[in-house]
Amino acid sequence: MKTITGELFNTDTAYADFGKKADEIVSVSGYVHRIREMTGFAFIILRTARELIQCVYAPEFSEYRLDEKLCEEACVKITGKVVGSKDRDGNDRYELQIHDIKILSLPAETLPIVINKKQLDGIQLNTVLDLRPISMRNPKERAIFKLQEGIARGFREFLMKNGFTEIRSPKINFAGAEGGTNVFKLDYFGKTVFLAQSPQLYKQALVGVFNRVFEIAPVFRAEHHDTSRHLNEYISMDFEMGFINGFEDIMNMETGALKYIMNLLKTEYAEEVAILHADIPEITEIPCMKFMDAKELIMNKFKYTPSDMKDFDPAEEEMLGKYAKKELNSDFIFITHYPSKKRPFYTMDDPENPEFTLSFDLLFRGLEITSGGQRIHDYNEQIEKMKKCGMNPDAFETYLMFHKYGAPPHGGLGLGLERLTMHLLGFKNVREATMFPRDINRVAP
Amino acid sequence: MKTITGELFNTDTAYADFGKKADEIVSVSGYVHRIREMTGFAFIILRTARELIQCVYAPEFSEYRLDEKLCEEACVKITGKVVGSKDRDGNDRYELQIHDIKILSLPAETLPIVINKKQLDGIQLNTVLDLRPISMRNPKERAIFKLQEGIARGFREFLMKNGFTEIRSPKINFAGAEGGTNVFKLDYFGKTVFLAQSPQLYKQALVGVFNRVFEIAPVFRAEHHDTSRHLNEYISMDFEMGFINGFEDIMNMETGALKYIMNLLKTEYAEEVAILHADIPEITEIPCMKFMDAKELIMNKFKYTPSDMKDFDPAEEEMLGKYAKKELNSDFIFITHYPSKKRPFYTMDDPENPEFTLSFDLLFRGLEITSGGQRIHDYNEQIEKMKKCGMNPDAFETYLMFHKYGAPPHGGLGLGLERLTMHLLGFKNVREATMFPRDINRVAP
Numbered sequence: 001m002k003t004i005t006g007e008l009f010n011t012d013t014a015y016a017d018f019g020k021k022a023d024e025i026v027s028v029s030g031y032v033h034r035i036r037e038m039t040g041f042a043f044i045i046l047r048t049a050r051e052l053i054q055c056v057y058a059p060e061f062s063e064y065r066l067d068e069k070l071c072e073e074a075c076v077k078i079t080g081k082v083v084g085s086k087d088r089d090g091n092d093r094y095e096l097q098i099h100d101i102k103i104l105s106l107p108a109e110t111l112p113i114v115i116n117k118k119q120l121d122g123i124q125l126n127t128v129l130d131l132r133p134i135s136m137r138n139p140k141e142r143a144i145f146k147l148q149e150g151i152a153r154g155f156r157e158f159l160m161k162n163g164f165t166e167i168r169s170p171k172i173n174f175a176g177a178e179g180g181t182n183v184f185k186l187d188y189f190g191k192t193v194f195l196a197q198s199p200q201l202y203k204q205a206l207v208g209v210f211n212r213v214f215e216i217a218p219v220f221r222a223e224h225h226d227t228s229r230h231l232n233e234y235i236s237m238d239f240e241m242g243f244i245n246g247f248e249d250i251m252n253m254e255t256g257a258l259k260y261i262m263n264l265l266k267t268e269y270a271e272e273v274a275i276l277h278a279d280i281p282e283i284t285e286i287p288c289m290k291f292m293d294a295k296e297l298i299m300n301k302f303k304y305t306p307s308d309m310k311d312f313d314p315a316e317e318e319m320l321g322k323y324a325k326k327e328l329n330s331d332f333i334f335i336t337h338y339p340s341k342k343r344p345f346y347t348m349d350d351p352e353n354p355e356f357t358l359s360f361d362l363l364f365r366g367l368e369i370t371s372g373g374q375r376i377h378d379y380n381e382q383i384e385k386m387k388k389c390g391m392n393p394d395a396f397e398t399y400l401m402f403h404k405y406g407a408p409p410h411g412g413l414g415l416g417l418e419r420l421t422m423h424l425l426g427f428k429n430v431r432e433a434t435m436f437p438r439d440i441n442r443v444a445p
Numbered sequence: 446m447k448t449i450t451g452e453l454f455n456t457d458t459a460y461a462d463f464g465k466k467a468d469e470i471v472s473v474s475g476y477v478h479r480i481r482e483m484t485g486f487a488f489i490i491l492r493t494a495r496e497l498i499q500c501v502y503a504p505e506f507s508e509y510r511l512d513e514k515l516c517e518e519a520c521v522k523i524t525g526k527v528v529g530s531k532d533r534d535g536n537d538r539y540e541l542q543i544h545d546i547k548i549l550s551l552p553a554e555t556l557p558i559v560i561n562k563k564q565l566d567g568i569q570l571n572t573v574l575d576l577r578p579i580s581m582r583n584p585k586e587r588a589i590f591k592l593q594e595g596i597a598r599g600f601r602e603f604l605m606k607n608g609f610t611e612i613r614s615p616k617i618n619f620a621g622a623e624g625g626t627n628v629f630k631l632d633y634f635g636k637t638v639f640l641a642q643s644p645q646l647y648k649q650a651l652v653g654v655f656n657r658v659f660e661i662a663p664v665f666r667a668e669h670h671d672t673s674r675h676l677n678e679y680i681s682m683d684f685e686m687g688f689i690n691g692f693e694d695i696m697n698m699e700t701g702a703l704k705y706i707m708n709l710l711k712t713e714y715a716e717e718v719a720i721l722h723a724d725i726p727e728i729t730e731i732p733c734m735k736f737m738d739a740k741e742l743i744m745n746k747f748k749y750t751p752s753d754m755k756d757f758d759p760a761e762e763e764m765l766g767k768y769a770k771k772e773l774n775s776d777f778i779f780i781t782h783y784p785s786k787k788r789p790f791y792t793m794d795d796p797e798n799p800e801f802t803l804s805f806d807l808l809f810r811g812l813e814i815t816s817g818g819q820r821i822h823d824y825n826e827q828i829e830k831m832k833k834c835g836m837n838p839d840a841f842e843t844y845l846m847f848h849k850y851g852a853p854p855h856g857g858l859g860l861g862l863e864r865l866t867m868h869l870l871g872f873k874n875v876r877e878a879t880m881f882p883r884d885i886n887r888v889a890p
Contacts (some may be wrong), residue, residue: 003730004693004779006700009608012688024562029688030656049656050607073851075688107851108824133846142654149611162453163494166594170881171616171663174889183868186631186640188677189669193888195631202881205578205890207560209587211475211494217662218616220795224634232633233617243457243474243520243549248449255451285448328466334449379553398890401578406476406518419614436615436621436647443638444619445650445845 012077015051018094022084025099028053029077031137042066044098045116046078050146052139052270055080055096064101073111073137077103086430115141125431132436132445143272145202145435148421150189150269152216153175154261155415164239166209167314168217169202171195175395184222195220198414200238204375205264205402207410214239215415227369227442228429231418233438240375240412247348247358247374250411251288251334254370258332259283265368276390281331281364287324291356294320310342312368321366337361338373345389346382348374348411360410367423372413379403460496462819463539466527470544471686473498475523476582477515479561479688479767483525485512488560489543491523495591495716500525500541509546518556518582520549520647526775552880561585566800570876577890581630588717590880593866595714597661599680599706600860609684613662615642620840629667640665643859645791648685649820650847651856659684661862671885673874674812676863678883685857692803693821696779697731698813703777704728712882723870726776727807727884732769733779739765740833757813766811781805785817790834793819793856803856817858824848 013026014087033047041058057066061258070076078235080096087093113123113131115138117182120128128135130409136142172186173194184195201349206213219236241253262280277352289297294312298304301318306312312320312335324333340349347357359373376382382403386393393400419431431437466741485502488815500523503509511754514650515521525541558568558576560583565573573580581587601611615633618639629640644660651658664681686698700738707725710718718725734742743749747764751757755782757765769778785794792802804818821827827848831838838845866878876882881890 001773002733004700004733005730006695006697006704006728008694009690014608021603029853031653041579075851075853077688078870091599095603104853105822105851108849111850131846132502133653133843134850136651145612145653146610152611152613153605160598163459165494165591166597167590167879168597168663168680170678170883172665172883172888184631186629188629189667189885189890196511206581208476208578210591218613220617222634230621233615244524245454249453249859252451252453253450255449256453259451260859283451290448328446350689375549398575398578401576404553405556405579406520406550408474408476408520408549422852435613436558438615438617440634443633443636444618445846 012118014361015048015084015094018082019084019092021082022094025079025081025083026078026096028096029075029104030360032074032076035070035072044070044078044101046096047137047139048183053094053096055098056083057098061097062100069106070101070103071106071110072116076108076323077104095132097109100410110179112199115273125429129431129437129442136435141276143275144421144425144433145280147269147276147425148368148433149422150265150272150416151261151424152235152237152417154264155257156214156216156266159212159214159239159253160258162212162256163183163409164212164214164241164331165206167206167210167213167215169196169199169200169206169215171218171220182222184220194222195432197221198236199238200344200414201396201399203238203412204313204407204410205347205399207240207242207406208402208405211408212239212241218315224440228341229419229422230433231430231437231439235288237415237417238412238433240410242408242410244374245412247336247360247411250372250374250413251286251360251362254287254372254413255283256416276425280424283330284332285330285389286362287328287330288322288336289320290337291339293339294335299325302342310339314367316365317363317368323365324363325365333363335363336361343373345386345391346375348376349385362413364420364423367419368419369423370413370415372411374411377407377409378402379407423443451492458527460493460498460539463527464537466528467529467539468526470526471541472524472791473541473548474520474523477517477519480515480517485806485831488648489515489523489546491521491541492584492758493837497538497728498541501528501542501618502543507543507545507560509543514551515546515548516551516555517561518552520551522549523546524582541771555734563704570874574876574882574887575890581880585720588720588729589866589870589878591861592710592717593878594723595717596866596869597680597682597862599709600702601659601661603702604657604659604684606700607701609650609659611645611655611684612644612655612660614641614644614647614649614660616665617661618830627667627669629665642666643681644683645789645859646841646844648683648857649791649852649855650844652885653847653852654852656688657684658781658852669885673832673876674867676875676879676882676884678771680862681863681878682860682862683857685855687853687855689854689856692781692817692856693857695817695819696805696807699733699817699858699860700728721771721870725869728775728777730775731774731777731779731807732773733781733805734765734782735782736784737782740778742768755784759812762808762813763811769808771809776810778808779805780808782808788818790831790836791820793821794830809865809868812864814865814868815858815860818854819856821855822848822852824852 030046030048033046036043044055046053080098119140362370475493476492478492481488491498496615556678564585807815
């Protein structure tokens with residue numbers, strides 16, 4: 001009987017191994033990214049999973065006969081000799097002298113946009129998004145999402161090294177977590193249910209089980225406005241940790257995670273960082289400023305009159321970002337002790353001044369990327385706070401099980417993956433950092 | 446100005462390090478899992494993130510004075526001396542001689558169920574599920590989901606080592622991927638949209654970008670029936686790989702992944718495997734049998750008359766599982782070449798006999814856990830197949846971009862995380878392996 005052994009018979013050679021294979025014959029599969037016909041020879045640029053490999057065709061050494069049949073976006077397997085040389089900066093580079101080409105498949109039509117330049121030039125964002133399955137074949141577009149993989153991977157790896165358990169909370173919920181109005185409603189066998197806005201209530205409950213938990217998963221917000229920084233579906237990176245000594249523990253954990261992520265990008269995603277000219281921040285330590293001190297700074301130093309003393313508008317966030325960079329030499333700044341009225345019902349008030357909370361936002365280059373803080377763990381305190389917020393504790397019975405039957409001091413945060421990617425890459429619109437964005441006007445592709 | 450350095454000041458000592466700390470004073474935080482008062486002393490079992498630690502209280506060496514205030518499910522920090530001894534099997538074990546106890550929080554009420562026995566005894570599954578936030582505090586219940594983390598982690602780690610890119614496809618879709626009727630509908634700013642049944646169409650499109658991709662994410666199926674093996678929301682582990690030589694490449698990748706997962710569970714999740722008495726399968730190679738040969742075996746060897754010659758019913762799957770175990774000494778068996786009529790529109794027909802397909806299911810101990818196969822990559826072939834299936838290709842324009850503008854030979858599979866966990870642990874109901882199950886009768890907690 002035929003059996004499957006699980007051994008992977010990969011006859012392809014990775015570009016990373018070309019150095020060890022100089023002058024040897026190897027095979028590589030990929031897309032024909034570009035064909036440049038010269039006099040008497042041709043360059044065929046092969047696009048593999050992560051690289052572009054220059055292959056040289058010439059009738060002298062190629063068995064294959066190049067004709068019109070071979071076109072861009074054909075899938076091929078090229079066999080040839082590895083030839084090493086030096087680039088302008090003196091680095092090793094390798095190309096392939098084509099001995100043979102096996103055509104695996106051919107496209108039915110020519111691409112409607114040019115994807116084989118360094119970047120997609122002069123194509124409107126809406127068109128890029130409409131054509132995502134093919135516009136992402138451009139190496140720069142593709143690099144955005146490979147780098148995004150690295151951000152999520154870094155978050156996960158750091159937390160797993162620090163004793164966190166990965167959870168997967170349900171996205172079909174019986175009640176809106178934060179009690180807000182921006183929830184998508186769904187008919188569920190005759191019942192009305194909601195799409196999860198956040199894993200908040202689940203991750204708190206699971207602190208009672210695993211002490212430290214995290215989740216990287218989609219969340220859904222039925223926000224009716226169309227801005228450059230909001231999405232109706234996005235990936236939220238959340239963690240929640242128990243047995244904390246104070247909310248500084250959460251900021252420390254986030255700072256550690258960000259250091260780990262940035263280091264991972266510089267090492268394991270160096271090709272993408274180079275393609276994208278990404279300015280990866282150096283983090284040694286992150287300054288903290290209290291909310292009211294930040295407001296004072298905005299009014300006195302920047303001579304700006306805030307319209308709202310309970311929160312920051314985007315212009316104020318930018319001022320704080322500039323201040324942090326210029327005066328404190330930091331791309332990041334924590335703003336702590338937000339007013340109680342603007343934070344959710346599970347936020348712990350500051351015992352020293354209950355008009356403020358043990359909470360924080362993290363600003364990165366003048367944009368808020370995280371909200372977090374310590375949560376209420378005492379059952380009666382949480383019930384009181386809910387009532388004060390005009391909520392009915394009876395509707396949150398299963399959530400309150402955690403508090404009723406024992407909850408440690410705990411807290412956590414949430415971080416939007418696309419928004420962080422956007423700002424790290426200096427984009428102005430979060431859709432540029434979202435593979436398949438969902439907004440008020442777009443649900444396709 | 447105050448700064449956050451990202452250094453984690455953890456004053457707790459992990460149980461794993463107790464061996465190095467014998468006779469030293471350490472601190473450990475956790476839940477009071479159990480208090481056993483003896484004559485003149487007491488045992489306090491502390492529940493940490495992953496272990497139960499025995500702590501001994503006696504007035505002679507404890508500064509703390511035990512009274513009624515300290516109760517089960519209190520959160521505490523215990524400081525004491527590490528004392529080593531041997532258990533019955535001669536293994537090292539450590540307990541803590543309590544010097545002091547700091548109470549961090551107290552529950553408001555006593556638990557409505559007993560969670561501090563080895564397992565939840567005599568409690569109906571429905572009650573266990575109703576009380577998930579606290580029933581999971583039982584060490585055996587908790588171990589199920591820690592082990593489940595390991596399964597998903599193993600799948601991910603193996604694929605990342607093999608050049609796969611992690612993707613996150615949107616869950617709000619403009620069309621039902623498989624064109625079926627079992628989709629949840631949603632009002633999206635006046636448009637009707639659907640919850641993703643599978644990442645199928647996205648992962649195929651992304652093969653054109655990254656060659657090899659995987660996703661671990663929720664999927665939603667509006668199946669109206671209530672069975673022990675179906676859920677309306679579950680975690681699907683999917684991969685899709687391009688430039689394959691045949692659908693055996695996919696089976697090899699899965700076999701490799703399963704070997705890696707089982708090995709990871711035996712090493713990094715050994716405590717949970719022990720608590721759950723999990724019978725982790727040994728995999729050397731996995732036998733393959735063609736669909737029609739399997740039908741013949743069922744009829745001739747098991748004298749069973751199939752009601753449907755296009756698929757297997759659960760009884761037939763069990764027979765094949767028994768046969769694989771008894772005759773082939775394997776917990777797994779691949780069944781290949783399913784009839785064309787029962788496979789989705791993107792499945793590639795067998796060129797040698799187009800009534801059958803280049804597809805497979807994987808049975809594990811007599812239960813189907815995977816469906817996979819090679820997909821159609823030629824644009825015109827896919828259009829023809831859609832028409833033959835009564836579908837309108839115009840409705841799949843963005844999906845077909847992948848085929849139209851160049852697609853390599855490719856294929857992939859999907860694996861239900863909860864179902865695999867269930868069967869690995871010998872459960873009869875998939876809800877036992879689901880943290881917060883969603884079924885026709887349940888959307889809470």
